[in-house]
Structure formats: C-alpha cells, structure tokens
Amino acid sequence: MKTRAAILWGQGQDWSVEEIELDPPKTGEVLIKLVGSGLCHSDEHLRTGDLTVPADVAQALSIHQYPVIGGHEGAGEVVEVGPGVTSVKPGDHVALSFMPACGKCPSCNSGRTNLCDVGAFLGLGMQPTDFTARHHSGAGQDLQISCFLGTFGEYTVASEMSVIKIDDDIPLEKAAVVGCGVTTGWGSAVYAAGVKAGDTAVIVGTGGIGMNAVQGAAMMGAENVIAVETVDWKREKAREFGATHTAASIEEAVQLVGEITRGRLADKVVISVGVADADLIAPAMSMTAKGGRVVHTAVAPLAQTEVKLDLTELTFWQRELVGTVFGSANPRYDIPRLLALYKAGKLKLDELVTNEYKLDDINRGYDDMYNGTNIRGFLRY
Numbered sequence: 264m265k266t267r268a269a270i271l272w273g274q275g276q277d278w279s280v281e282e283i284e285l286d287p288p289k290t291g292e293v294l295i296k297l298v299g300s301g302l303c304h305s306d307e308h309l310r311t312g313d314l315t316v317p318a319d320v321a322q323a324l325s326i327h328q329y330p331v332i333g334g335h336e337g338a339g340e341v342v343e344v345g346p347g348v349t350s351v352k353p354g355d356h357v358a359l360s361f362m363p364a365c366g367k368c369p370s371c372n373s374g375r376t377n378l379c380d381v382g383a384f385l386g387l388g389m390q391p392t393d394f395t396a397r398h399h400s401g402a403g404q405d406l407q408i409s410c411f412l413g414t415f416g417e418y419t420v421a422s423e424m425s426v427i428k429i430d431d432d433i434p435l436e437k438a439a440v441v442g443c444g445v446t447t448g449w450g451s452a453v454y455a456a457g458v459k460a461g462d463t464a465v466i467v468g469t470g471g472i473g474m475n476a477v478q479g480a481a482m483m484g485a486e487n488v489i490a491v492e493t494v495d496w497k498r499e500k501a502r503e504f505g506a507t508h509t510a511a512s513i514e515e516a517v518q519l520v521g522e523i524t525r526g527r528l529a530d531k532v533v534i535s536v537g538v539a540d541a542d543l544i545a546p547a548m549s550m551t552a553k554g555g556r557v558v559h560t561a562v563a564p565l566a567q568t569e570v571k572l573d574l575t576e577l578t579f580w581q582r583e584l585v586g587t588v589f590g591s592a593n594p595r596y597d598i599p600r601l602l603a604l605y606k607a608g609k610l611k612l613d614e615l616v617t618n619e620y621k622l623d624d625i626n627r628g629y630d631d632m633y634n635g636t637n638i639r640g641f642l643r644y
C-alpha cells in the first residue's frame with residue numbers, strides 16, 4: 264500500500280515527509296494504522312549525529328543507518344495480521360513498545376524484557392522477524408525504521424514482539440506516549456532508582472522523560488522531589504507533576520539538596536537531560552547520599568566515553584551509578600498498568616503533550632523541542 268512517512272536521508276538533514284510503499288505484514292507481523300507519534304529526543308540523536316556510527320565502522324559491520332523512518336512512540340488500530348500472530352486481531356487497539364519482548368530469551372525470562380536480546384538488532388532498522396524491510400521509498404529503496412517501529416508515518420508494519428493490546432477506552436494518543444517517554448521516565452524513578460517513601464529524589468532535565476520521572480518519584484512517596492531544569496516554565500510545570508522544589512542548574516541543585524536534607528543529601532538522582540553530558544556526573548554523584556544511587560537515562564553521543572568520577576567516594580560512600588533502558592520496565596506489564604493508572608486519575612498524561620503537529624510539520628515540532636516550547640510534542644495523523 265501507499266502511505267506517507269518522515270524519512271531521514273542522512274546526518275544533519277531535515278526530516279523529509281514522502282509517499283512510501285508499505286508491504287503487507289509477513290509471519291509474526293502486524294499492520295497498524297497509527298493515531299500519531301510522540302516526538303522523543305532519541306530520534307533526533309540520529310539526525311544530529313550523536314548516534315551516527317563512523318563511516319568506516321558502519322562499513323565493517325555492514326550497518327546502514329540511513330535512510331530511516333523515525334518514530335518509536337506510537338499507538339493505533341490493528342488493520343491486518345500476518346500468519347502466526349495470536350495476541351492481536353484486526354480492530355484491536357495497540358500501543359507500540361520501543362523495545363521488543365520475544366518472551367524466549369534469558370533477559371525476557373528473568374523478568375527484564377526491557378533488555379530482550381532481540382533489542383541487539385534495533386540498530387539494523389529492519390524487521391526483527393526476518394531482517395528484511397517492509398518500508399520502501401517511492402523509488403523502491405529499502406527504508407529502515409526506528410526501534411523496529413517507524414511511527415513517523417500514518418501506517419506501519421511492526422513485529423508482534425513490539426505490539427501490546429490495550430483497552431478500547433484508552434485514548435490512543437495517550438497510549439502512544441506511554442510507548443517510550445512515560446514508561447522510561449516513570450520507570451527511571453520507580454524501578455531503576457527505586458525511589459521509596461520519604462526519599463529525596465532529584466530529576467535533572469524535565470522534558471518528556473524527566474517529567475515522568477518527577478511524577479514517578481512523587482507517586483512512590485518521596486518527601487522531596489527536586490526538578491532541575493534550565494527552562495523556566497518547565498520548572499513551574501514540574502510542580503504540577505509533583506516536584507516540591509526546583510533548581511535552574513545542577514550547581515544550584517547541589518546547594519539546595521544540601522540545605523533541605525541538612526547534609527544527608529539525595530537518596531536518588533535521575534539524569535534525563537536531552538543530550539547526556541559527562542560533566543553532569545561528578546556534581547550528580549556529589550549530591551548523592553551514602554548508599555544512594557544515580558540513574559543515567561539520557562543518551563550520550565557515541566564518542567563520549569570519558570567521565571570524571573571520585574572513586575574514593577564511590578567506594579566509601581557506597582554510591583551507585585547505573586544506566587537504564589526503558590526505565591528498567593517490562594513493557595508488556597507496565598504499559599497497560601500505567602494506562603490503568605491514567606484511567607484511575609493517578610497518572611498525568613493530559614498535561615504532558617503541550618503541542619500537536621501535522622506529519623508535514625515534524626521539523627517545526629523538533630525545533631520546538633530544542634527551543635524549550637514543549638514537554639512532549641505530538642504528531643497527529
């Protein structure tokens with residue numbers, strides 16, 4: 264079938280909205296009519312080059328990162344299923360998870376489906392079922408898709424491993440943003456940091472991801488939730504999501520945390536800025552209490568491999584520095600659970616999407632992310 268999608272043809276280029284050819288779903292695959300897609304910062308790392316593999320490495324590993332259809336925060340209605348698909352049927356409402364869950368690998372079977380071994384092939388951009396493309400340009404060239412999904416298009420074909428049936432009465436545009444941003448942020452605080460009642464939690468960077476870490480920390484009963492954000496209005500917005508204090512820089516936060524905890528410092532710190540910055544690690548660790556934990560959710564440029572770390576304090580203060588993918592959540596369990604919390608009025612999703620755009624206006628949507636206009640921008644088809 265013919266449909267439209269936003270393609271990135273190379274590093275540094277704009278997203279190009281074009282007519283594409285989409286094949287029917289093959290074995291284990293699902294054709295979905297998407298309601299829209301959240302504009303997560305992660306897709307921009309490919310455009311800016313943060314996640315662009317150097318040409319010689321790409322050639323040696325036979326990696327082709329472009330052209331790629333972006334988008335990994337979508338939801339919609341099932342139109343058609345390929346042979347062997349059992350968990351969804353045409354007409355079902357589904358959320359898409361940016362990590363697949365095969366259910367068969369050791370990671371899935373140890374309850375960590377966010378680390379599913381099939382995720383290792385995410386960067387290849389092909390269908391995880393048979394490593395071929397269903398999406399093709401108007402000229403017939405194979406197109407890769409972001410996170411096995413490619414939600415920057417009106418229709419997509421995705422593997423059943425990434426497709427999660429949800430209740431019909433959940434608005435699909437709410438389900439879309441739970442497919443990455445909400446679950447990643449909330450899980451960064453709840454699972455990866457393990458925020459407990461009475462904790463002091465600091466969230467550095469309160470965009471689409473960090474704002475959900477704020478609400479996750481508040482939901483777990485943290486006494487102090489400090490939102491660290493450079494954009495003024497987002498600091499105020501963070502209070503709506505449960506922040507008790509705000510700071511305009513990490514330096515300001517270090518000072519504030521010392522004061523409000525009378526020197527005990529923060530139990531948990533989540534770093535969720537747009538582009539990971541090695542210089543944030545030392546101050547984040549320095550405001551972390553004995554036995555406390557810093558969670559690194561932000562994505563770094565591939566070339567960023569060095570960090571300054573006080574190893575003496577790491578040992579004797581028994582501090583932890585950990586990374587997290589998808590907020591260490593289990594998408595098939597947590598996405599429906601978070602949507603149930605939304606339905607019960609206990610999770611804020613309505614306040615999260617601050618602007619909607621047409622697919623054709625995707626570049627304006629990302630411009631707005633950079634100029635601080637949005638918590639989460641949303642493409643509505």
Ligand SMILES: NC(=O)c1ccc[n+]([C@@H]2O[C@H](COP(=O)([O-])OP(=O)(O)OC[C@H]3O[C@@H](n4cnc5c(N)ncnc54)[C@H](O)[C@@H]3O)[C@@H](O)[C@H]2O)c1
Pocket residue numbers: 302303304305306308443444447467468469470471472473491492493494497511512513535536537538539559560561562563587588589590632635638
């Ligand atoms: N680990 C994962 O599984 C995962 C999943 C999704 C996204 N991510 C990553 O999480 C990060 C956040 O994504 P997002 O979509 O929320 O991005 P975003 O651009 O919407 O939000 C980032 C926020 O950080 C703020 N900020 C930037 N530098 C800051 C600083 N030094 N101090 C305080 N605030 C600062 C910005 O003003 C912005 O509000 C990105 O790096 C993204 O790629 C990781």
Ligand SMILES: [Zn+2]
Pocket residue numbers: 303304305306335336361443444
């Ligand atoms: Zn994302």
Ligand SMILES: [Zn+2]
Pocket residue numbers: 363364365366367368369370371372376378379380381
């Ligand atoms: Zn698996």
